[in-house]
Amino acid sequence: MRLQDVYMLNVKGLARGVFQRVSGSAVTDLYSPRRLFSLTADDCFQVGKVAYDMGDYYHAIPWLEEAVSLFRGSYGEWKTEDEASLEDALDHLAFAYFQAGNVSSALSLSREFLLYSPDNKRIARNVLKYERLLAESSYQAAAEAVILRPNVPHLQTRDTYEALCQTLGSQPIHYQIPSLYCSYETSSSPYLLLQPIRKEIIHLQPFVALYHDFVSDSEAQKIRELAEPWLQRSVVASGEKQLQVEYRISKSAWLKDTVDPVLVTLDHRIAALTGLDVQPPYAEYLQVVNYGIGGHYEPHFDHATSPSSPLYRMKSGNRIATFMIYLSSVEVGGATAFIYGNFSVPVVKNAALFWWNLHRSGEGDGDTLHAGCPVLVGDKWVANKWIHEYGQEFRRPCSPNPED
Ligand SMILES: O=C(O)CCC(=O)C(=O)O
Ligand SMILES: [Fe+2]
Incomplete structure (x- = not known):
């Protein structure tokens, strides 16, 4: 039913085994399975x-x-x-x-x-x-009364979120904007001179970049395998507690660097690319997340918005940046939507998405409100590396300007 709402699927199609979006009189095939299972x-x-x-x-x-x-x-x-x-x-x-x-x-x-x-x-x-x-x-x-969709207060952010999920991450006019370009990232570390990484600037405010082929197929598979036995229903921070909630449906596991050398390699690569210190306690362990069909994470911030948040228990400040790696592809759905940025990023296997959650002043950047759209067909895996404020003082100097 969530999938029906977000992707505007019609029940007749679903019952025949086809995934069609119906909007007014327009019908779009979102997915054509090789065999129909009605x-x-x-x-x-x-x-x-x-x-x-x-x-x-x-x-x-x-x-x-x-x-x-x-x-x-x-x-x-x-x-x-x-x-x-x-x-x-x-x-x-x-x-x-x-x-x-x-x-x-x-x-x-x-x-x-x-x-x-x-x-x-x-x-x-x-x-x-x-x-x-x-x-x-x-x-x-x-008799003609219109039945309203239940359980959802009508929110402007919900309309935007669902519309962004429906585009499945396609950005039709992106190529027309000169400030959004692709390049080989070689500058921030000698490591990158030897192995440049393809960077795609997706958005400027908030700044969001996608690094293509950040991991190899075998690294992605290895990380999924390491996490698999430890997966548990995901929780979110609510005040001082961690709660299971309807708005985040997935399983996740935390992987410490000592679990496998691949995780150390990954940290070195993240540090080279971002120029940030990702050693504990300046970054969290790697959080591996798995979404099944209908799994999602509705609009939220990654940084703490309350001083009592459990995020501060690490005593290294707030989450300054998010580095999120797509460890799988997804057949349909699962895009990452930035609500106020008004864009969504499709799941690109092996790519990594980077963004700053905080302004240089340390204030949370309200423009980073984002979501993981529901998976319609397939199995989505991502890994999050959350980098904290402390340790980055000379790497991302602060600024008194609230806009920076
Ligand atoms: O799955 C996604 O695309 C987004 C995940 C996310 O925002 C999170 O885990 O905090
Ligand atoms: Fe997030």
Whole structure:
């Protein structure tokens, strides 16, 4: 349902096994699987029922509609694995419509139910109730009531976030902006003279750069393998506590440098590229993150925004910068979206994204609000190296200008 909302997928397509974005009359194929795996009537019923049980009729109705339509089409062909039937789907859909204020649909579905099970007293009572309600004129108008998407306060940032996720990271006019260019990074360290890294400047305020082929396929695989046994549901800092939250769905693990020499090599490379000190306690251990289908991280800051944040326990200040490596590709979705920057970066396997979280004054940079878009198809892996303020005094000198 999250994927449906963020990528504007239509239920009919999903049930046939295709991923289509439907916006007005425009239909875009987001992904064409090599083989179509369609959902059964019962599958659609089960999805609809999850929403129905939460009182979320906005999502329940299209899934139950699909279930009803598929059950109707295969009436009489009973499948052993089916838990539900046409009657179950009609019953739930009728009630969902009633709850959503559409009494006439509730009535016609309940009447259809009675064709199959004429002895059902509860449905017969509902039919009488719906007929009576419809006879009262006040209910006529409610039939057209629009059902609003539940559980989400309407936020401008949400609209921007979802729109940025939908572009899947493509930046159609990027090449027209001269300050956003590509170069070989060779200047900050002798190491880079021998092995230059391709840098793509993605954005200036906030400054975001993408370093292509920062790791090799085998390094990326090694890091994923090292983390795999330690993965646990990700948490976020909330006041002084660490909590599991709906807005961050992924698994993660922390890898200390002593675990494997590849992690030491990686630190040296990050230090060469950023010019920053990444030795403990000036940077955190490497955090490896794995997102499954529907996994996401809604808009957030990486730096602490409250003085009681657990981030300060390292006693090395706030998170001055983020260095995030894409350890896998993703078939569809999973872009990294910068909400106020109004751009998103696609998942580019083996590339690394760098940005400053703080101004030179030490103030958090509000423009860095960013998110990991939900994974639609595939399996996304990233690794975060968070670099702290202390230790960087001569590497990124401070400035009294709040803009710097
Ligand atoms: O997965 C992403 O693209 C972003 C991850 C992120 O922002 C984080 O882990 O703090
Ligand atoms: Fe982040």
